[in-house]
Amino acid sequence: MVTIRDVAGESGFSVTTVSMVLNDGPAAQRISARTRTHVWKVARKLGYRPNLFARSLRSRRSQTVGVVVFDITDPYCTQILRGIENHLRPSGYFPIVTDLQDDRSQFHRCLDMLLGRRVEGVIAMANPIYLDAQLLSEFADRNVPAVVIGSALEDSPLSSVVVDNEAGTRLAIQHLYELGHSRIAFIKGPKILVDSMQRWRGLETFAQDVGLRLDPKLVLEIKGRNSTYAEGCQLTQELLKRSPDFTALVAFDDVTACAAIRALTQAGRQVPKDCSVVGFDDV
Amino acid sequence: MVTIRDVAGESGFSVTTVSMVLNDGPAAQRISARTRTHVWKVARKLGYRPNLFARSLRSRRSQTVGVVVFDITDPYCTQILRGIENHLRPSGYFPIVTDLQDDRSQFHRCLDMLLGRRVEGVIAMANPIYLDAQLLSEFADRNVPAVVIGSALEDSPLSSVVVDNEAGTRLAIQHLYELGHSRIAFIKGPKILVDSMQRWRGLETFAQDVGLRLDPKLVLEIKGRNSTYAEGCQLTQELLKRSPDFTALVAFDDVTACAAIRALTQAGRQVPKDCSVVGFDDV
DNA sequence: TTTCTCCGGTGAAACGATACAATACAGGCA
DNA sequence: TGCCTGTATTGTATCGTTTCACCGGAGAAA
Secondary structure, three states, rough: OOOHHHHHHHHOOOHHEEEEEEEEOOHHHHOOOOHHHHHHHHHHOOOOOOHHHHHHHOOOOOEEEEEEOOOOOOHHHHHHHHHHHHHHHHHEEEEEEEEEEOOHHHHHHHHHHHHOOOOOEEEEEOOHHHOHHHHHHHHHHHOOOOOOOOOOOOOOOOEEEEEHHHHHHHHHHHHHHHHOOOOEEEEEEOOHHHHHHHHHHHHHHHHHHOOOOOOHHHEEEEOOOOHHHHHHHHHHHHHHHHHOOOOEEEOOOOHHHHHHHHHHHHOOOOOOOOOOEEOOOOO | OOHHHHHHHHOOOOOHHHHHHOOOOOHHHHHOHHHHHHHHHHHHHHHOOOOOHHHHHOOOOOOEEEEEEEOOOOOHHHHHHHHHHHHHHHHEEEEEEOOOOOHHHHHHHHHHHHHHHOOEEEEEEOOOOOHHHHHHHHHOOOOOOOOOOOOOOOOOOOEEEOOOOOHHHHHHHHHHHOOOOOOOEEEEOOOOOOOHHHHHHHHHHHHHOOOOOHHHHHHEOOOOOOOOHHHHHHHHHHHHHHOOOOOOEEEHHHHHHHHHHHHHHHHHHHHOOEEEEEEEOOO
16 A cells, blocks of 8 residues: 555655645645645555544544434435535545444444444434433543434433424414315324324314314324324224315325325225325324 | 553552453463452453453454445445345444445545555455456455455455345246236346446246247337436336236346336336236345 | 855664564473 | 574554644734
8 A cells, every 4th residue: 555655755755744645734835836846746656545544543533423323224314424524524534334233232332333434423223212322321431522413402411403203293284274185083102102292283283273173072082102004094994984085184294194095095085085194204 | 541550569469461351362271260250340440441452462453344325325335235244243343334335435544544444354345346356356466355335346255245136036036927927028227337247137938948038029128327216217117118918027137127117107017917017126 | 165055865773563583481391 | 611493472663543732934013
């Protein structure tokens, strides 16, 4: 491997000069243009690549950000991953990705990885089931900023980026209301998810605000820990059985909404002609 | 950050001893058990994490493998990625992932990244449209083994892992043949893909071997560069128009197969009752 | 002439680990 | 006592960079 020393020797300038030139930072301005082009030419000729280990070791900047995803095979994660990478690139940073593989017990290992690689920041993408605020605080202790995407951690000073669930469902029901729907069915999310509660609150408060009555017969709830296509179908069928006169349905999320559309179609209803359906998640 | 020096100072042993103990390799066996447990205790107490930059710089081993994916948001890539990570872990290696973002011009940048990070090997996941054998050979020049997943590069000594297209389609048509089908329709892949040709050859040679006649009227080809759902539908409709008596259909890939199922269903045929459909890709 | 101030560039000390050769020491043996 | 051997441990050079203080010389100001 060709080192900066080789470039220095071959070009006739000192290691320091070569370093300044090749880093192309403000310091490079102190070097004459002639020297700069010459050094670049030699570096290119020799095929020089800076050794990032040496660089990071000395400069104490790793130029990397750690990203923890809960499941790399989940398109939700990879979409965000791409966004992260694209935002990082212009400033020369690079994401180091670790995958929880949908297994909470891996969290420690993942963070260890990132700690050893001296990441300058951490983005954790996970629902609270996977996160461990105490482990994350290890980063804070070392002055490494950490941020959570997806859900706010309770009892933690960590910043997080979350969906405004309440505003989202408010928009949904408002839209249906303005279209003239009054018999609206609902499939609430699993009780254990904070999102379920928040999304439901948006619906409820809007209904109150405009004086819309929510018929309890038209409200069902997902029993499992997660929304599933199967349960979405089943709950929709149950709604049709209970009170088939609804003209719109608000589902907890898009998986459930897709399932609902299927169940409605199978029951002979056309969507959206006979029944409007709204989901949540932008899938 | 606490360094190995701190652990050495606190424990009363030398840096070398601490290093040997903490690496827990064969060299650690030369250290007495008492010393070992003591060093470990101190390291744990101080919260010591080895600096991977320093380690890699000195040992000239990065313990990483570079992975180039053509599109991180593609489930195909992430599934393989997970497999790679799981195979790497037991030996202490870690994948450094770079994303081509479906854009060939990024290839150079991605490889640069990996070169600078001194990966000990490279796995490139991409179709030949994205790969540049010459760029990849830069790794070979530096004694970094490189492997391609997905398609063999022509004129390149690089090893690759590929699907046995011919055997695959052979299996498909054989299955249909043994079920008694004789009027079988085909949708061939785009001409520009090597896979298309190979998959077609598997079908053709099997037909020849058993004396099955392939009616040219029942063979259509995808015109675009890639298979698309839309074109799959359209070609299936065309087949139905040309000669509606076929009882089975072999599609180039699963996207096309899904589209075919849709088109057949819309045309009033039941799958697989009225018409069997085979795809390719295990989607 | 002397002193200052830039300009363009240099030398050597880190950074935190590993590798390698070297050493201290206890015990065995003559 | 002196020598040898093997075990447990250590000192120091080194990996390839960046950082920081410094330096020679040319021109300007005193």
